[in-house]
Amino acid sequence: MTNRRTVFFVSDQTGVTAETLGRSLLTQFESNEFDLVTVPFIDTVDKADAVVRRINATAAEQGTRPLVFSTLVQDELRARFIPVAGLFLDFFEAFLSPLERELQTRSSHTIGRAHGMKDSGAYDRRIDATNFALRNDDGSRTADYETADVILIGVSRTGKTPTCLYLALAYGVFAANYPLSEDDLESGNLPRLLEPFRAKLYGLTISPDRLQQIRRERRSVGRYASAEQVRFELRGAEGLFRRYQIPFVDTSSFSIEEIASTILSGTGIERRSRP
């Protein structure tokens, strides 16, 4: 018996919800290995039938039943999967009925627009937030800080840029970032131009070992990635955060999602949109 399974994420839309659901569950089965296949935009009976044939062929070939995570909404499409040669896990089936009872409403059972353009306002907000993050990425420009929701500060390579971009793309949050310079760290004072925005500051720090590793991967030699330099910078930055009571998070073992979520729950900034 093999521990390897093929997993299909089947969706009438992008497949993002099916992937998210499936991957969360699969992390609970660490001793198994999974080959992941996303099949998005299955919005006709013909396309559904083609996926069923593909799953059945995989089952026959491999001699094991594939796992199928579905976020198909239309009853007509889901019905095509009843005879499939795999474990069919139906997300909408499981949760729509209890929600319908609770809300005393029939759900629309229309093709989901979970990741769609419900309103162009949300799209525009995410795009505007992304452009904001790009414009305010290196501290060279502070004119926009008035409109920032949050300003991330920290030394180089602590994850400021990807976190700002993720906050923008996922949540429509306007996040700027300001890299602390050696001068800032030596003086121990908050850069003067950040003073008016103290309430918006959020610090990122990281362990010296992890920072050294990250910096080494980028520039192989020199002071920038030396143990002393990394330690000096991080000590200075954390000292600054404490002295000015700036909340901060250690990103060493955090993913981008975890850093973003920590910042949002620490500050109470509203999640304006969700992908």
Add this chain to the structure above:
Amino acid sequence: MTNRRTVFFVSDQTGVTAETLGRSLLTQFESNEFDLVTVPFIDTVDKADAVVRRINATAAEQGTRPLVFSTLVQDELRARFIPVAGLFLDFFEAFLSPLERELQTRSSHTIGRAHGMKDSGAYDRRIDATNFALRNDDGSRTADYETADVILIGVSRTGKTPTCLYLALAYGVFAANYPLSEDDLESGNLPRLLEPFRAKLYGLTISPDRLQQIRRERRSVGRYASAEQVRFELRGAEGLFRRYQIPFVDTSSFSIEEIASTILSGTGIERRSRP
């Protein structure tokens, strides 16, 4: 009776999975209004009890039962929610048992790492892809095109930059983007420097009305947002795509996730990581 409900997304981790799943379901109930609250990092019994008290207080205050979407994994924590004054929808409970039977394995029931740092390799790949997207954002640099997974081409404001960043952050995909200039559009020829990379090109287009709207929001006057200019550019770009058989997608009514998903399924590029 009110159609308004408070919705809690409760998670022992970032809350991203609970939000994604919950929002997908809520899109099916368009006549209701929902106030969304994300409660991440609930990883102790004390924190779980505090959330239960908060939900109960909301129920008492509003006179309606909140909806609670949970991705809590530990039985001990989920048990605290049994008496909650709301509809408790448990994503793990619903699907773990059938998965355990199918895989003939007990799941670990440990706190999920769905969005965590399972390995720093995946984190590094996403960061590298993000930096790649930032470096290759405006066509001024093509030295990296050798290592690109995909090169998005299109006229200004068709969504190239956010799509590249999303592909990087969500999937670890290396996406460059090249804006088509007026010269390119007038000549009707593919820019010579793109020739060697024809197999990696993917076009973005958009409806003239939507493009005009987007451009107007940025620069209120001038030729850039005029109907004639927008029409000329889009006609030129689409002509180029067809002439060189470059696959392309119309982004007019698509979200960033939908554009990204279309590109990935159209090209077969592997999703290297998922947030």
